[in-house]
Amino acid sequence: MxxxxxxxxxxxxxIKRKQWEPYAFASPALFLIGLIIVFPLAYSFYLSLLxxxxxxxxxxxxxxxxxxxxxxxxxxxxxxxxxxxxAIIAPALVFELLLGLGIALLLNRVTHGRPIVTALIAVPAMxxxxxxxxxxxxxxxxxxxxxxxxGRQLGIIDxxxxxxxxxxLAILAVVLVDIWHNTPxxxxxxxxxxQSIPQExxxxxxxxxxxxxxSFWSITLPLLKFTMAVGVMIRMIDLTKIFGLIFILxxxxxxxxxxTLAFNTYLVGFKDFRMSYASALSYVIVxxxxxxxxxxxxxSRQREARAA
Amino acid sequence: xxxxxxxxxxxTATRRLGRHxxxxxxxxxxxxxGLAVALVFFLGPFFWILTTSLKGNxxxxxxxxxxxxxxxxxxxxxxxxxxxSGARYFTNSLVISSLSMFAALAVSxxxxxxxxxxxxxxxxxxTLLLVLRMLPAIALIIPIYIMYKMMxxxxxxxxxxxxxxxxxxxxxxxxxxxxxRDFPVEIEEAAMIDGCSRLKSLLRVVIPIIAPGLAVVALxxxxxxxxxxxxxxxxxxxxxxxMMVLVTSFTTGGTDQFYGEASASVVLxxxxxxxxxxxxxxxLVKGLALGGTKx
Numbered sequence: 001m002x003x004x005x006x007x008x009x010x011x012x013x014x015i016k017r018k019q020w021e022p023y024a025f026a027s028p029a030l031f032l033i034g035l036i037i038v039f040p041l042a043y044s045f046y047l048s049l050l051x052x053x054x055x056x057x058x059x060x061x062x063x064x065x066x067x068x069x070x071x072x073x074x075x076x077x078x079x080x081x082x083x084x085x086x087a088i089i090a091p092a093l094v095f096e097l098l099l100g101l102g103i104a105l106l107l108n109r110v111t112h113g114r115p116i117v118t119a120l121i122a123v124p125a126m127x128x129x130x131x132x133x134x135x136x137x138x139x140x141x142x143x144x145x146x147x148x149x150x151g152r153q154l155g156i157i158d159x160x161x162x163x164x165x166x167x168x169l170a171i172l173a174v175v176l177v178d179i180w181h182n183t184p185x186x187x188x189x190x191x192x193x194x195q196s197i198p199q200e201x202x203x204x205x206x207x208x209x210x211x212x213x214x215s216f217w218s219i220t221l222p223l224l225k226f227t228m229a230v231g232v233m234i235r236m237i238d239l240t241k242i243f244g245l246i247f248i249l250x251x252x253x254x255x256x257x258x259x260t261l262a263f264n265t266y267l268v269g270f271k272d273f274r275m276s277y278a279s280a281l282s283y284v285i286v287x288x289x290x291x292x293x294x295x296x297x298x299x300s301r302q303r304e305a306r307a308a
Numbered sequence: 309x310x311x312x313x314x315x316x317x318x319x320t321a322t323r324r325l326g327r328h329x330x331x332x333x334x335x336x337x338x339x340x341x342g343l344a345v346a347l348v349f350f351l352g353p354f355f356w357i358l359t360t361s362l363k364g365n366x367x368x369x370x371x372x373x374x375x376x377x378x379x380x381x382x383x384x385x386x387x388x389x390x391x392x393s394g395a396r397y398f399t400n401s402l403v404i405s406s407l408s409m410f411a412a413l414a415v416s417x418x419x420x421x422x423x424x425x426x427x428x429x430x431x432x433x434x435t436l437l438l439v440l441r442m443l444p445a446i447a448l449i450i451p452i453y454i455m456y457k458m459m460x461x462x463x464x465x466x467x468x469x470x471x472x473x474x475x476x477x478x479x480x481x482x483x484x485x486x487x488x489r490d491f492p493v494e495i496e497e498a499a500m501i502d503g504c505s506r507l508k509s510l511l512r513v514v515i516p517i518i519a520p521g522l523a524v525v526a527l528x529x530x531x532x533x534x535x536x537x538x539x540x541x542x543x544x545x546x547x548x549x550x551m552m553v554l555v556t557s558f559t560t561g562g563t564d565q566f567y568g569e570a571s572a573s574v575v576l577x578x579x580x581x582x583x584x585x586x587x588x589x590x591x592l593v594k595g596l597a598l599g600g601t602k603x
């Protein structure tokens with residue numbers, strides 16, 4: 001039986017022996033990636049070593065790493081944009097994780113209508129950051145926005161409040177919109193994680209007399225640890241690139257207090273046209289994201305090892 | 309002694325059961341209340357934007373505020389389509405997203421096949437794809453802008469579509485490899501023993517069977533392009549603007565006079581998101597984790 005099966009499969013194996021086929025199949029995509037991603041990135045790195053400035057003219061000379069030293073030591077605006085980005089990332093991550101976990105736990109308890117409720121809560125995550133920011137910009141509107149209107153109607157506030165009047169308020173507003181926009185993603189990831197935990201563990205714990213709180217603390221959390229780490233890492237990497245939301249909601253204001261890394265780089269490149277310097281700034285971001293990505297890969301490998 | 313025990317046991321058991329059921333009911337009630345609050349928070353903005361886009365001007369400015377317009381009208385949509393060239397930009401978004409979607413699929417499928425069947429590239433290729441997915445768009449747009457400027461590709465459909473296609477290759481390949489790995493090799497081998505070439509078996513056997521998977525990838529690629537903003541705002545001009553770029557014109561010069569058209573454009577801009585959220589429920593986690601809808 002085994003030998004006949006073996007001979008049955010031989011012709012197919014013979015057909016597989018065409019050395020060029022894998023390369024032929026993969027080459028169009030690889031060629032395009034080389035042309036439109038790898039080459040431009042290499043060119044951009046070369047550019048970051050020049051002092052090319054479109055506002056001055058097409059001439060440029062080689063200045064080595066001077067753009068990088070300027071960015072990391074003297075450019076107050078860039079250094080502040082690192083701080084601003086961190087000030088948005090930290091609270092956004094904490095709330096997205098906690099809220100996402102909370103909603104995922106609630107959904108996990110529900111037996112009827114879970115798919116439809118999950119899909120409804122997930123909608124914000126599918127929306128463009130630009131559209132999310134525009135909707136909230138109108139809701140934050142001073143005179144006709146939903147928030148001030150609702151607040152006045154319920155008697156919580158009695159003035160037309162400007163939600164972007166101070167730096168801290170503006171950062172809070174950005175964080176709130178990001179929580180609305182991306183908690184659904186965290187919820188979906190954690191819900192998938194929760195559903196992969198075997199129910200037998202909870203039944204065993206109940207037989208042993210464990211309370212709901214105990215089984216959450218010693219079954220759910222430990223088994224969900226890696227899923228949480230993966231979700232948080234993806235969000236952290238995406239938040240370091242936050243751009244569209246800032247562009248629409250605050251345009252970096254007030255007084256540059258919500259100017260993030262990507263937004264600052266955009267202004268340097270496409271408002272001041274300092275192309276070389278913007279390239280250098282973007283490479284600083286790439287370097288940061290690369291470190292986060294390496295951590296992310298380590299975590300997801302650990303998770304796979306745990307699952308296997 | 310024994311009678312006491314037998315009498316006492318059921319009583320405590322029912323009492324415990326009663327308490328248990330009470331807690332359960334209370335927990336269920338809290339669960340539904342919590343989910344209701346979550347639904348209001350996550351869907352409320354959509355509801356407000358939709359009603360706002362249907363309000364007449366006097367309803368924007370009314371106090372106490374009008375939450376549901378008494379006589380809804382489509383005037384703002386008409387104004388958006390004519391006065392702000394919304395029709396043009398909506399079509400641009402549709403065309404650019406559809407073209408990029410098809411191109412990304414056409415290029416990614418053979419690559420994914422190569423990885424799934426022959427383990428092409430091994431671990432290196434999957435690492436490369438992950439790094440490309442994490443790559444900040446801002447790092448790419450600076451050199452692309454200069455190159456496109458030199459080649460005259462700014463403000464053109466071709467330039468944008470080419471860029472989107474390539475940017476979504478990593479995502480499409482990643483998802484497609486998953487679908488192809490689930491596809492039984494035996495079916496393909498049978499076709500090839502019957503005389504199909506590798507390409508023919510891919511076109512005639514594999515594609516029809518994994519069509520649902522292809523649709524999933526296509527929809528995610530579509531929405532990612534539809535939602536993309538940074539490339540669009542840098543590379544588009546007056547003729548090639550997308551819906552995302554159109555929205556920026558409502559943020560300058562005070563939003564107040566533009567409430568109607570701005571909200572109408574947001575309603576149109578989020579329509580595909582609703583479609584995808586409902587059709588692709590099962591794949592949302594994968595799609596969102598891998599996809600480049602953020603920026």
